[in-house]
Amino acid sequence: MKLVPNIETSVLQQISPEQAYHYRIVPYANKNGAFHLYTDQNSPEALQGELQIVFDKEIVLKTLESKTLQTLLSKYYRSNSQTFHFSQDFLDQILFRAKEIGSSDIHFEPYQNHARIRFRLDGKLIEQFTIPLEEYPVIINKIKIKANLDIAEKRLPQDGRISIKNGPTEFDIRVSSLPILAGEKIVLRILSKDTNEVELSHLGFTDAELKTYLHSVKKPNGILLISGPTGSGKTTTLYATLKQLNQPNTNILTIEDPIEYTLEGVNQVQLKENIGLDFPTALRTFLRQDPDIIMVGEIRDVKTANIAIRAALTGHLVLSTIHTNSAWATVSRLIDMGIPPFLIASTLNLSVAQRLVRKLCSHCKEATPTTAEDFPPNFEIPKTLSQHYLAKGCTQCHQTGYKGRKAIYEIIPIEKSLIPQIKSNALEIDSYLKENHIPNLQDNALRLIQEGITSVAEVYAIIS
Numbered sequence: 065m066k067l068v069p070n071i072e073t074s075v076l077q078q079i080s081p082e083q084a085y086h087y088r089i090v091p092y093a094n095k096n097g098a099f100h101l102y103t104d105q106n107s108p109e110a111l112q113g114e115l116q117i118v119f120d121k122e123i124v125l126k127t128l129e130s131k132t133l134q135t136l137l138s139k140y141y142r143s144n145s146q147t148f149h150f151s152q153d154f155l156d157q158i159l160f161r162a163k164e165i166g167s168s169d170i171h172f173e174p175y176q177n178h179a180r181i182r183f184r185l186d187g188k189l190i191e192q193f194t195i196p197l198e199e200y201p202v203i204i205n206k207i208k209i210k211a212n213l214d215i216a217e218k219r220l221p222q223d224g225r226i227s228i229k230n231g232p233t234e235f236d237i238r239v240s241s242l243p244i245l246a247g248e249k250i251v252l253r254i255l256s257k258d259t260n261e262v263e264l265s266h267l268g269f270t271d272a273e274l275k276t277y278l279h280s281v282k283k284p285n286g287i288l289l290i291s292g293p294t295g296s297g298k299t300t301t302l303y304a305t306l307k308q309l310n311q312p313n314t315n316i317l318t319i320e321d322p323i324e325y326t327l328e329g330v331n332q333v334q335l336k337e338n339i340g341l342d343f344p345t346a347l348r349t350f351l352r353q354d355p356d357i358i359m360v361g362e363i364r365d366v367k368t369a370n371i372a373i374r375a376a377l378t379g380h381l382v383l384s385t386i387h388t389n390s391a392w393a394t395v396s397r398l399i400d401m402g403i404p405p406f407l408i409a410s411t412l413n414l415s416v417a418q419r420l421v422r423k424l425c426s427h428c429k430e431a432t433p434t435t436a437e438d439f440p441p442n443f444e445i446p447k448t449l450s451q452h453y454l455a456k457g458c459t460q461c462h463q464t465g466y467k468g469r470k471a472i473y474e475i476i477p478i479e480k481s482l483i484p485q486i487k488s489n490a491l492e493i494d495s496y497l498k499e500n501h502i503p504n505l506q507d508n509a510l511r512l513i514q515e516g517i518t519s520v521a522e523v524y525a526i527i528s
Contacts, residue, residue, distance in 0.1 A: 071140065073180070074194045081141040081161075083118075087111065089125075090136040098122040104133040138459035142185075155206050158193070159228060163235060163254055168295075170254070172207070174200050174247035186422050186469055187295065204241075204248055211239040219243055225322065226252075238322045255324045262325065264304045267297070268471035270508075276475055277414065281305055281383075284356075286413035287376045289363070291388040297420045297471045298385040299324055302359060305383060306330055309357055318359040319346035335361065347371040351378070360384040366401045373403060376411040390505065391417040391476045392493055395486055405487045409478070417474040417505060419526060421518050425461035429453040429516065438520050440528040446510070453516045470517065472508040472526075 075091050078099070084090060089111075093100035099121050105111055108125045115123045128136075142165040158181060162170050167183035179200040181193040195203070208215045211224030226237040238253040269277060280288055288305075290298045303325045306316060310329050321335035331353075333346055343360055344367040350358050351374075363369050363386045372382045388394045394415045398408050431451045432438075438452065439445055455465025476497070478486075485493055497504055503511070509523035520527075 071136075072194075073191045076140050077193045078119075080157075084137055084141045087115065088133060088137070089115070090133065090140060092126075098124050100124045100126065102126050102128045102133055102136065104128055104130040134459050135463060139457075139463035142462055153206075155203055159237070159252075160230065160233075161192075162252075163228075163233070168254060170252040172200075172204065172250040172252075174244070174249065176246055179247075186464070186466055187420060188464075200247065204250060207239060207250055207252070208241070211237075213239065213241065218248055236322075253322075255322060262300060262304045262307055264301075264308055267301060267304060269473060270503075273473055273475050273503075276477055277416070278308075280414035280477060281309060281381070283381065283413055285376055285379045285381055287372060287382045287384070287411050288414045288416070289394050289412065290383075290385045290416045290418060291391065291394050292385075292418045293387070295420065296418055297469075298418060299361070301416070301418065301471070302383055302385065303327065306357070306359060309381075314356045315354055316357045316359070317350045317353055317355045318361075319343055319350070320359070320361040343368040344371055347375065351375060351380075355380055357381045357383070362386065366403070369398060369401050369403055373407050373411050377407075388417070391415040391474045393417075396489060396491070399489050405489065409483045409486045412478045414478065415476045418471050419505060419509075420469045420471055421509065421512065421526075422466035422522050423468045423470050423517055424453055424455055424519055424522075425458060425465055425467040427460040428456040428458035428465065429519075430456050431516075440524065443527060446514070449510075449514055452513050452520055455519050455521070465519075466522070470512070472505060472512065474503070474505045474508070476502060 071092050075094055078091050078094060089101045089103050091099060091101050099119055101123060103125050112123050112125050162183050167185050169184040171182040173180050179195050179197055180191055182189045182191050205215045210226045213222045213224045222241045224239040226239060228235050228237060236255040238255060240251045242249045264274060290301055292298050306327055310316060310327060316330045318330060319333045319335060323332050323334050335341060348371060358375055358380055360372060363372060363384050372384060376382050386394055386397060388397045395408060399405055430453060432454050433451055434445060434449050457463035457465045461467040506527050509526040512518040513520055
């Protein structure tokens with residue numbers, strides 16, 4: 065297959081994905097008043113005439129093999145079977161396109177000479193559009209108006225929310241603006257209201273891990289904490305847990321920032337710190353609302369942690385997230401916050417750490433013999449791992465080599481045998497995990513490599 069040089073985003077955005085697939089064309093240059101396009105049609109004369117009418121400029125066509133053109137289409141123009149009826153508004157097209165292809169975030173970024181728009185797909189940012197700098201403020205103001213933000217305020221960060229509805233498609237967007245050197249950067253987080261796919265059994269737990277997890281969440285009181293970096297799927301795990309626990313005879317209250325999914329039967333509260341509705345304030349009120357289960361979006365400070373501990377001590381089940389690197393580091397984090405170790409030992413039911421890893425595309429992954437060079441220095445490669453798989457790229461995965469993501473977990477039930485380590489604030493409990501056959505994040509990452517689900521490159525940082 066003939067290799068084609070990378071094409072600039074400013075050229076690619078001259079046509080829509082619908083036009084690209086309908087006419088089977090990919091633009092590669094726009095110079096000297098002519099639009100240069102790749103096509104796989106053997107007799108492009110009729111196509112050339114039609115395209116000149118559509119784009120109102122001279123068209124230069126260059127013929128490629130069908131396989132090569134299909135590779136370019138899948139790489140540069142992601143398209144799902146679902147079709148949206150776009151309005152003429154460029155911002156609406158961006159929002160619906162991002163939603164259609166499964167983007168989690170949209171980044172609007174100004175620089176000295178131009179601005180760009182990037183989508184986060186499967187955890188990686190991909191440039192989708194470049195726009196002239198003079199058009200950038202128009203788009204930013206449209207976003208601010210939709211999110212009810214102050215368009216005159218350009219010096220301070222602002223946060224807002226947009227609700228989108230287009231036929232059967234309905235979703236919310238969290239808006240965050242940040243003043244930077246060249247203007248304002250805005251990030252939109254796409255929040256799905258659909259919880260049909262949010263199931264604990266679909267997230268990535270092994271059978272043994274799911275059994276341990278369910279045993280803890282069925283307890284009538286105590287705390288369950290999920291840790292991990294931003295974007296590791298902690299909130300999705302919490303929502304799947306709430307969905308499992310949501311029963312007609314149970315009162316569930318949540319305080320979130322933002323509310324990412326809407327759960328029927330769950331009383332969800334949106335954090336509003338600007339009017340004094342923060343995590344501690346909401347939690348204190350929750351305790352007077354006769355709750356059975358409380359979900360706190362994040363334990364950020366000692367006030368929130370203390371009230372969560374108090375809620376657990378008074379007979380409530382508390383679910384929350386916390387930012388630490390491992391499940392055991394959560395204990396140290398709570399102690400550093402000033403929570404007495406004996407309270408941690410008596411209230412913490414389960415500590416979970418998780419990461420999201422991209423799954424290899426099953427259509428194009430390629431087996432390769434295992435060598436020490438593929439792994440981190442001094443890494444002990446299992447003898448059973450004679451081969452692993454590489455990401456190659458095909459039309460099915462838009463030439464990325466990956467398709468979809470999967471969570472990996474580290475789950476530590478807080479048993480009586482761990483109380484001495486908690487009270488002494490032990491830094492690591494690797495020997496305890498091995499003795500009790502509890503896999504850590506590294507063990508589960510290695511398992512996915514052995515099963516051919518992910519690549520070494522994808523989990524390199526985890527197994528290092």
